[in-house]
Amino acid sequence: MTEAPKPLPFFYQFASGAIAGVSEILVMYPLDVVKTRQQLDSTNAYKGTINCLKKIVKEEGFSRLYKGISAPILMEAPKRATKFAANDEWGKVYRNLFGVQTMSQSLAVLTGATAGATESFVVVPFELVKIKLQDKTSKFNGMGEVVKHIVKTDGLLGLYKGLESTLWRHIFWNAGYFGCIHQVRTLMPQPKNSSEKTLVDLTCGTIGGTFGTVLNTPFDVVKSRIQAGSSRYIWSFPSLLIVAREEGFGALYRGFIPKVLRLGPGGGILLVVFTTCMDFFRTLQD
Template sequence: MTSEKPLPFVYQFMAGAVAGVSEILVMYPLDVVKTRVQIQTGKGVGEDSYNGMVDCFRKIIRNEGFSRLYRGITAPILMEAPKRATKFAANDEWGKVYRNLFGVAKMNQSLSILTGASAGATESFVVVPFELVKIRLQDKKQAHKYNGMIDCVQKIVRQEGILTMYQGLESTMWRHILWNAGYFGCIFQVKALLPAAKDKKGQVLNDLMSGAVGGTVGTMLNTPMDVVKSRIQNSPKVPGQLPKYNWAWPALGTVFKEEGFSALYKGFLPKVLRLGPGGGILLVVFTGVMDFFRTMKGLD
């Protein structure tokens, strides 16, 4: 992510973990609202349905209490460390692989997109079980079935089979490929367009701006896949019954046919409000922690 001396994988992993946990502690309520809106079919009518982000916030707080906005956060917290660590570490490692493979000395726009997409595919294998549990706990209609994260995992495995923990892997992979390609590709391009940072404050501002732009573009690219992923993972397996939402691309077609194009962008506002600024927070914290490690090892 920087032009400074590279650090070993373990430091990239730790920096990514700190960045991920920092981002989710600040932005998690927006994720709860995003999921509630995405899994809702049709128009919001009544207290159990939502007409957009503000209505969803209002009804959750009024009917379920403010703490419900942090329902299911244990799974994402446990996920964020390996997820974000894998994202940044895989991006750096794939960058090395592709530079060697194509004989390119420095990163360029095309390689940034390719390494980001590869990092997203790698990351998806880590996050699927955590995402499944998170969505089941965030859904008001299903949350009452589970007494927390461990109970949720046990009941899913017992009632639906252990392979259900990887339900939605394909759609999750598409979601992460698209987001990471947009995120890392935009970071490279925006940084190239911004004036070179003259001091630490300038570097932080550049990281915040490029990360926010990258997060916004990534969200624009991957929201349709996020909608179908949420629905696929929120569909409990019933013996002898084919799920309505099963594979990513057919599910996109189903949502488009039944609810229209706008339904593919359900939850976009809370998602972009989280992942736009959140993308900036991720990059700033990651870069800051990596700089700390370089100072500690005398590489600055």
């Protein structure tokens, strides 16, 4: 197994996560728009990812693929920074708590799940605004209008609508992502140079992102519907049953293709950029 890298102060973890998150969102955002549209589509208006993409461009224009990106851009820095920083910090807590020096598979899953729960409290307002803007029926022109409407209608706590479903979504994704990265790393040969290290990180991150997406997509579907404003969907597990009963089990994986295309390779991009930034900060400290 590769020797654990030198730990860095929280600020460097936060900055590396922020840079990684913004890099990923700039490349992958259109797939997120397509994913949300498919998740909110209970009438099967979109016949797959390509059909959805073509319809959006044809009926609403290419720029619609980037509608609402201001909220994710503002969200990505604190979201991804919190993800990686919380994962590192919770890892230290759990290693001390259980009296172990190195991370194990079970600790990686536990640490990832806890980091996901931590991350959720940061991202809920941004996710809510993003969903409101990405919805095809949206009449809002920008995030300012959305925030103003939510606060006026539901008060400040209205910005945390969907917190419970967001918690489940992030707990499952982060547990799968970081747990899988740990396992895959142990199976791969130790890299001999920076190019091999980048390839290992890209492979681990892509596999981890794909596995996390398989685990959390049903929770992402109900989260999108809860935050879109339907009164039929309130809590995650009852909403899962409603969707499965009325639309079939496959509906819980609606939007899976664009989601996994984004978060599989996107997970690889995240890990590569994050570890590259951390290595750079280590050289500065040295």
